[in-house]
Amino acid sequence: MDGPRCRPTLAACFNPRELMQIPLQSSKTIRSFAAAFGLFVAGASAQADLDTATLERIRDAAMSSDYAWQRLADLSDKIGPRLSGSRGAEAAVVQVSQAMRNAGLDVRLQPVKVPHWVRGAEQAELVDYAGRPEGITQPLHLSTLGASVATPAKGIVAVVLFVRSLAELEGRAAEVPGKIVLINMPFDQNLADNGQAGTAYSQAGEARFKGPAVAARLGAAAVLVRSVGGANYRLPHTGNTSWDADGPKIPAAALAAEDAMLIERLSAQGPVKLRLLLTPKTLPDADSHNVLADLRGREKPDEVVIVSGHLDSWDLGTGAVDDGIGVASSMGALQVLQSLGIRPRRSVRMVAWMNEENGGRGGVAYQAEAKPRIETQIAAIESDFGLSGPLGFSGSINATQLKRLEAVGRVLRTIGAGVMETRAGNAGADIAPLQALGVPGFAPIVDGRHYFDLHHTAADTLDKVDPLALRRQTAVLAVLAYALAEMNEPLERVPAP
């Protein structure tokens, strides 16, 4: 996952007490709710359109299948990095569409024009500072930010302006011209440890999301942001930045936390000078695709419930966690339904989104096509926060609507994933454009405390994924998607977040 816009809804990730707090409504209570809110109630309660035995069959099939794991291994081990525009991204489109066809699903490739940014060399070293012995330079560990421009071929040598916030940067505008700005906003692991990993990411991420544009406008020669992440193993966490529409662009990179701290200490003793060389390229936009695979509904095939993850990844790791998990468990959800011969009332559509990481073009392209008949888009699920857990799911729906899914929570509870929450805001970056048009959005609830240890780093690899958790996540997606597609009446539309 990437970008600030999807953070707030993914913020609270783990609260064991929640497990104790799920209200289990009796059928009678459900009926009363339904009556009070004037919902369509077919014969008995709103639950009646969900057959518990079927939900259980789906859950159990997902829990005993290694299909999703195999797809995840294919994606992350055999292709690896999949940044938009790369060979890996295109190989992933081919691999996933072929696998879904092999599973007997209707596959369609939806064209998306994507940014095509390519990382180049990236080197930096401290070349002067107070107390430096003659001839000593020190290497720094960094990763170029997506959308960064290159330095001159010889690199830049400049003094560092060390700041702790964008406000401080603005306040020291007069000092910025010609400097290499370092914005040191540490990731708040305490906050993450208390279940607010998304908020910690939003807070520290501000440096990356907005800092380069501000530094460029103020005349900086280049900009470094402290790596946005929660584990300090001198790991640079990459990610995209964005520029003001008509603003200047400068070289921009994420610096390992250790190196930001080193420069902080040295800066306290005198001017620090460094040499920076970055050679990324922005090529013309490339042709790519969202992969759509449909399990056609038995009664209303034109009405669609989406279950999804994003197919592109950053280029440093193999994208097993961000977001191979989302793609593989979504593929698994469809394959489970297909293998059981279950056809819900409406269609269930697996979407492997392209370009979540550095553009969000896949979600926008899908919305543009869907907009004229947006009423056919019943609900959208996106998994893009790893999978430690999952503990259940959240939806951008009100409590009354959530209660209509009570059978889902009850069936998932036996695998430790019975938490059901209503959460305002976007449930995922790729489905945000649909949510903006009133489509209810859903996401698995995961333990995100250590998600940002790996996020956007080289260490995002298959070994970080627990196969059992992947089965559980597949079960959550399959049961929820089936329920949303099976309900007699769709969920109510939701005001745009």
Add this chain to the structure above:
Amino acid sequence: MDGPRCRPTLAACFNPRELMQIPLQSSKTIRSFAAAFGLFVAGASAQADLDTATLERIRDAAMSSDYAWQRLADLSDKIGPRLSGSRGAEAAVVQVSQAMRNAGLDVRLQPVKVPHWVRGAEQAELVDYAGRPEGITQPLHLSTLGASVATPAKGIVAVVLFVRSLAELEGRAAEVPGKIVLINMPFDQNLADNGQAGTAYSQAGEARFKGPAVAARLGAAAVLVRSVGGANYRLPHTGNTSWDADGPKIPAAALAAEDAMLIERLSAQGPVKLRLLLTPKTLPDADSHNVLADLRGREKPDEVVIVSGHLDSWDLGTGAVDDGIGVASSMGALQVLQSLGIRPRRSVRMVAWMNEENGGRGGVAYQAEAKPRIETQIAAIESDFGLSGPLGFSGSINATQLKRLEAVGRVLRTIGAGVMETRAGNAGADIAPLQALGVPGFAPIVDGRHYFDLHHTAADTLDKVDPLALRRQTAVLAVLAYALAEMNEPLERVPAP
């Protein structure tokens, strides 16, 4: 620290129960022991030659000083990497000797000829494997091993032979010629978590210590070992390897754990081919030095107690933990005594050893000089296992001798460092040559469970060091060194480990 020979003695690192088990002997008991063993007892017990009030003054001064922290920051922040033969190593010799002179100590540089190995480019990528989409290659993360030779300038492309042990490698000798051998011996973090980090290192480290020589003898084109370390953030842990005296040499590198696991998974499906480029150089041996700084004893200045760490470090990180901590806390120990105006009976000598990491030449050079009058070397302390804790100290002495230091344990107990243990074997790689001649060896007892997360990686940086723990460690070294130098009669000599 490095090399297998010092591991066994540093293995058991953390056992909270030990804190409860220190026998506190009464003066009477001490006297009985002393009498039974025919020790010199001046008037009262053997304890009488250690004045508790002085030990406490030393402890308290160390606990309230940031001198060691400043030296550690100087060493790791201002110089950084200090591999033998490098500019950093020589700058460290100058910096440390100057600081010790500034502190009023007698400084001497002891010449040492050191290996001069220089890391070059290091790149590897998977170029073929079952299921690889056309055009896809995948980068691997690795670090060249010290003493490795270079590949041809274009690199090597060869099939991987994946083995799990040296025994398997020997057993598959016929398959080795022309292959790139990968020896996948994971670091046993469970063992480390149970207080046996040194043993875990010895076990997994066998691949690095011996594997390359075996693979070379069997005709391998190159050899990769799974990175020896306990945290998986795609961090390559470097380190030295050694060749058979007249055996062949081949390119050798440590592969990040994730990449070793990836190759394991892919190898199960078919042949894996990779490209490897390493361009290290071995230059002629370089001139370097051990730094010796003496606080001259008031009665027997020719008799010496050593307190030490090693000055060289690996080249990836800044060597704050391995072994800036040892050097800085040893410097701190002398500075504390000097600042208090305390002159123990014998001399206390700070030694900053050169070349522990890839040769051990510093310890050998010191021994060669000391050997003719080895009886003047009373005891040697080495700190080279980080400093989480420290909980106290261990010595290569018997229980009876250990009891003569009871006052030390009692005084250190108030800062949580009162554990005293007798441990067989070498207490440190640099003092091992002295121990071989009967000199008692000592080391702080630390919690090593996460030492190998950082060991020999780029992440070995100052931010990993807790300033309070560094004060505690300085206190341990200062109090212990003073006690050993002050005792009326030296400790008994110890049979070589």
